[in-house]
């Protein structure tokens with residue numbers, strides 16, 4: 001049987017990379033999906049492709065840093081799907097700056113999208129999850145939420161916060177059927193990672209250097225993160241709460 005049969009999920013950042021891979025896997029596993037993204041054209045294209053393949057998916061638009069847009073998009077998703085069992089907070093952006101020249105706008109954008117965005121979406125769906133006595137939230141954090149890699153400021157500030165949000169909220173509603181966990185991917189080959197490589201003077205050399213840093217000598221794939229999200233969002237993980245799962249090929253242990 002499909003593992004998410006009769007389940008509904010809202011996935012943010014669903015139009016690309018990790019969120020996109022989670023959408024594809026969850027659809028194959030039988031979930032009805034709301035694909036939330038600021039790039040609603042790309043989310044709609046994916047929803048169409050999944051629907052054409054016989055799955056149930058719709059696209060909704062929001063910039064997750066904007067609470068009002070999130071409220072509107074989640075209300076639309078709730079109306080279309082009836083209820084949301086699973087929330088995947090996947091929307092995120094890389095903000096890597098020199099601390100001394102970092103602008104307030106970039107500081108705020110980093111926290112607004114990478115941390116507050118997850119809170120906005122969770123807060124919008126919590127009341128209906130609490131009413132149902134059932135809900136799973138999976139936040140896509142990062143290895144940067146565990147280990148500081150020089151040159152990555154202020155991104156780790158938001159990702160540490162996201163792991164804190166996971167632990168705090170997980171305890172808050174544990175007795176009422178809500179679980180909150182996070183996944184911390186290491187380097188994963190997504191369009192965002194590709195943009196990073198292309199920003200380097202020698203993209204190919206940087207790609208090889210990054211792979212060489214990993215114990216398994218290769219960069220991860222979005223599907224490898226999606227399988228973990230599937231497990232955490234499934235009822236098989238029902239005793240797993242308020243914790244974080246590193247998916248980094250073992251790099252953080254070096």
Ligand code: NAD
Nearest residue numbers: 013015016017018038063064091092142185187188190192
């Ligand atoms: P990506 O750029 O390929 O996809 C991110 C998606 O989020 C895009 O569709 C984008 O339109 C959407 N998005 C961005 N800002 C948004 C906003 N304000 N509101 C709504 N949607 C927005 O990136 P990715 O590499 O797949 O990253 C997904 C998540 O995984 C992010 O939270 C990122 O921090 C995290 N992550 C990625 C890696 C990696 O190596 N790729 C590693 C660790 C963590």
